[in-house]
Amino acid sequence: MKTVPQKYKDFVKDCAQKAAWLIGVSHYEIDIHYMSEKSEDDCCTRTKRGMMTTDRRYLRGTLRLYPCVLKDWESGNKKEVKDVVFHEISHLVTQHLYDVGVATYRDDGEMRDAWETLTEVVSRLALRIDDNENNNGKKK
Numbered sequence: 001m002k003t004v005p006q007k008y009k010d011f012v013k014d015c016a017q018k019a020a021w022l023i024g025v026s027h028y029e030i031d032i033h034y035m036s037e038k039s040e041d042d043c044c045t046r047t048k049r050g051m052m053t054t055d056r057r058y059l060r061g062t063l064r065l066y067p068c069v070l071k072d073w074e075s076g077n078k079k080e081v082k083d084v085v086f087h088e089i090s091h092l093v094t095q096h097l098y099d100v101g102v103a104t105y106r107d108d109g110e111m112r113d114a115w116e117t118l119t120e121v122v123s124r125l126a127l128r129i130d131d132n133e134n135n136n137g138k139k140k
């Protein structure tokens with residue numbers, strides 16, 4: 001098995017921590033697995049490059065990154081790596097709505113909670129972008 005470069009791991013970990021902090025899921029413990037095989041679906045489409053498994057009850061996320069992400073890193077495409085990691089970390093916050101959506105029995109209250117929480121996350125992100133644009137990142 002090919003060894004995964006430490007610098008790549010450090011970069012991925014930084015991205016994961018940054019994304020988790022920005023969207024408010026830094027209370028999740030995130031395990032990162034570097035897969036040596038492609039995913040079963042062809043890996044190299046945008047959404048199949050990584051995979052997040054979320055355990056909402058125990059606040060754990062398992063992030064799997066497939067070899068094509070390492071290839072991007074090796075060819076200097078750090079932006080692509082960051083994109084994949086940010087996308088997968090964002091699954092931690094959308095998971096609740098998905099779970100309620102696919103449940104056979106769903107409670108109106110829970111549906112509303114999941115919806116409100118996700119809406120709050122999006123709203124905070126928009127506020128943060130607005131703050132950055134107006135104050136160049138400085139707090140008033």
Ligand SMILES: [Zn+2]
Pocket residue numbers: 047087088091
């Ligand atoms: Zn996804």
